[in-house]
Amino acid sequence: MRKMLNTLYVTQSDSYLAKDGENVVVSLPDGKRAFPIHNLEGIVCFGYPGASPQLMALCAERGVGLSFVSEYGKFLCRVTGRTHGNVLLRKRQYQLAEDAQESARLAKSFIMGKLLNCRNVLHRFKRDHPERCTREYDDGCRLFQTSMESLYRCQPDVDTIRGIEGMAAKTYFSLFDHLILADKEVFHFTGRNKYPPTDEVNALLSFIYVLLSHDVASALETVGLDPQVGFLHQDRPGRTSLALDLMEELRPYLADRLALSMLNTKILKSSDFVKKENGAVLLHPDSIKTVLTCWQKRKKEILTHPILDEKLEIGLLPYAQSLLLARYIRGDIGEYPAFVAK
Template identity: 30%
Template structure:
């Protein structure tokens, strides 16, 4: 292929934000970083991971590659993915070092490359430049049918479903409370204390909820208090007046929505690899094109990871109003340079030692948020499998929903 090749082979394939929006290749030419890869353990390879599943506990997960250069194309050359644009080779990625591929905006994927990714068990997500998940290209679903049967049993058993949903709402409320406390450091505002009390009250009342409808009401009250208080943590030049979406009305909400899309995409891929159906939830009702189970899983993490990183990045001046463009009726969107910077920020936060974790995850805070998310999905698969075995070999009254849930929440 014509042009200069800039090979990015792990473990040194992380584009550090300090390098700015351009990189110098071996010839001294400046190139834009169309490719972002998470930092990788030098000893790791795809041999450490199942072709259709996440890394086992204790293993470093392979990196996610984000291709975000408008007009670029991803092609296959042997077992290597080659990113090109205008007959220039921008980067190459060895598939052995890759866990998933994310194409952002106007990026093409050739049929040979797609076939090669599927054969290697590597999912591909297509995300719009505004952060909307357009679709996913995934390998065949795992044959772990007993996991999906257990998932269906929970969904159709009102008692078990309510017990599991209570744990989800409790973890979400605690996560919101932790984020508000972490972000208000040094600021004494009576309104903050009031919001924190309202969220804490939700945790106390969840146990008494007798239906999913009652849980929705409690979650709504906690969310209202949270989104009213969170804007007071924003000291940046970016606008933020509370949560808005479809479309997001301001820059902070645009970043939040994009981050939630990335997180839900990640959870969906992991759940599917472990044999679960990401569209059949426990707390979230199934709807067309709504990954309800993935939304259940990420509830405690969306605030601990995305909200925290967005507010802190904004307050540190990493994003400014001119990093966004606006169009009538569609809300703000990242400029190309800001989009790459946001993806870098997200990856750094996902791979850093986790903070603000749900209570059950605090046994090992040296692991990253991504590792903890994977563990949560693994526990969920184990719990669904046990539910199926209980339903097949014993009456459901012999099963304690709370005990099953402790492994999944």
């Protein structure tokens, strides 16, 4: 298994990134900081910082993904270099993406992994806080289980799978407010919204999803797959559809659980968010650093991968699943095994 390198997060919109030898130099109003390129696997810029063409070329040459994200957490663009890996693997990926049955088969695996991990989040809460599980919560869990059973029984059809996933996600997020235990007056969740998020919980979820999206796209490129050609999400110019596919199974375990932990342990408070005149709610610039610290700490935790039976850092999960997906596409294994947390 590969070694996990660092990701550089640039959160100040008045920053400028440049190249100095083998270093990435971030210029700020109060000075400069340099980061050796060989220690990085990715750079994520929030807001609208600038970057020199020389820095972009260095990142492309070293295989360091450089992503730009709006202040609302919306993906803007990604700078990458030459495509790595076996061209035969990518050709096979494109063939499967054009095959409706094969696309549906993979889509079903991604979404079944997602629903199983969502169910684990719901059951974990019920195990730890049985006194807080109302009748409404139990009814929602049963409805969610019904969606899982529908997915298991359905014929391979991408549109059907999308419909089941949509209903399951609606049920899951209708229960999400029950999982938030602290500062309910502030952190009250009524449903998923984005671009821009209009409440604190959605702002936090969107931000962490962006971080995960960057890591997944980088992992797919590392194993030689094309992040833009997916099986569940429709292809659009500039959209990393395959990264969105693979993210589905990882969101509950990597992102949702982290968000809940930060809220319930009061790492974040109401003062960590700001509300814009247009109703958008964003993380305060100083609080972004807090979230990034927790994200990096989470990624360094160790787990035993249920399929590979190997201990690895949680931050390497996107790479491990990308590796398994590449093996399936090559025909080395009979099916793609989605990650399901134990």
